[in-house]
Every structure is written in C-alpha cells, then in structure tokens.
C-alpha cells in the first residue's frame with residue numbers, strides 16, 4: 354500500500370471514530386510519528402497536507418529537520434530526554450510531549466532561544482505501574498504543572514501518555530478515561546491547555562472515543578518499522 358492510500362484509510366478511520374461519539378473529526382489532530390523514516394518519506398507525506406511530525410531520537414530528528422528546512426512543518430519531540438540533550442531540543446522543536454521532571458522543563462525554559470516562539474509542552478503521564486515507559490503518577494501532576502506554568506519560554510498545552518502494552522480494551526478504556534478526567538481538571542486551571550495526546554496505531558480509535566485531541570500514529574501511516582537487532586526502534 355502506498356502512503357497516500359494509507360493516509361486516506363487512516364483519515365477515514367479517524368472520521369468514523371469521531372462520528373461514533375458525536376465529535377467533529379477536526380477536533381482531532383494527527384501527529385505523524387516519523388522515527389526511523391527518511392526525510393524523503395516525510396516529504397511525501399507533507400506533500401499530502403500532513404503538517405505535524407513526531408520524533409523520538411534527537412540526532413536523527415535534527416538531521417531530518419535540517420533537511421526539510423524548506424517546508425513549513427511542526428516538529429514534536431516525543432522521546433525520552435536526557436538532561437544533557439535539552440539544548441538541542443529547545444533549539445529545534447515546536448513541541449515537547451515527554452516532560453516528566455521539573456529539571457527538564459527548567460532547562461528547556463532557560464535554553465529556548467529568545468527569537469523563537471514559546472515551546473509548547475505536554476506532561477507525560479504514567480497511568481499504570483508498568484516500568485520503563487516514563488511519565489509521572491497522577492498525584493504528581495498538579496505540582497509539576499504549576500511549576501511549569503510559571504517558566505518563561507514554555508507554554509503548557511496538556512497531557513500525553515503511552516499506555517501499558519495491553520490488548521485488553523477495558524484496561525485501556527480505564528486509562529484513557531482517567532487521562533481525560535485529569536485533562537479536564539488541568540483545563541479549568543490553565544487556559545493554555547487544549548491538548549490530550551493519546552492513541553497510537555493499535556488504539557487510536559478507542560482514544561478518540563474517550564476524548565483524545567491528538568493521536569500519534571506511525572505504523573498505520575508508514576507501514577511497519579524495521580527493528581534492527583541493536584536498536585529499540
């Protein structure tokens with residue numbers, strides 16, 4: 354299947370999921386997760402009207418951002434971030450969705466160049482005990498959000514989560530509902546908050562039914578990723 358056909362199928366599935374629960378499809382933003390994909394592949398998808406792209410690996414991302422400098426694209430960093438990599442993130446991205454420590458937010462704030470727009474940030478939530486995914490527990494959300502909200506150079510836009518790897522619909526639904534309820538509370542507190550980033554290839558329809566405003570899709574758009582032996586990609 355070519356990328357244009359994949360995109361059409363995906364758009365149709367997004368539309369039906371939204372309509373099923375009485376939402377406007379335009380309320381749901383599609384982030385194309387382009388980790389491991391070439392600049393040329395991204396260019397082909399951009400030519401079909403896709404504007405927002407998500408990347409996990411900093412050096413790979415910066416290379417592609419530079420190669421695609423002639424296009425007006427929106428770049429989201431969605432990977433785990435080491436403390437010594439924040440400057441490159443602050444200098445190259447429009448959004449960071451994977452904030453789970455204040456020190457990272459403070460560094461991004463200090464390192465965001467003054468001539469760029471404010472960096473849009475989402476707090477990454479860990480909604481179950483499964484280790485290794487990153488994110489903060491729900492109890493830690495409001496103190497971190499308050500601290501981030503007071504940092505110059507950053508705008509708090511919302512929440513992101515990567516749910517545990519499960520095919521149990523009821524578990525996923527419970528996680529998405531809890532996320533939506535935290536998101537509603539955050540929204541009443543800060544008027545900059547408008548983004549609930551949840552849903553990937555395997556679960557975006559359920560996420561849309563449960564209130565997601567941004568789905569992050571790789572495989573359904575680009576096809577399966579090649580898993581190299583020495584890589585977690």
Ligand SMILES: *Cc1c(COP(=O)(O)O)cnc(C)c1O
Nearest residue numbers: 386431553554555569570571572
């Ligand atoms: C890779 C990735 C995705 C996309 O995953 P697919 O299953 O390929 O759609 C979404 N979010 C994050 C944080 C990712 O790392």
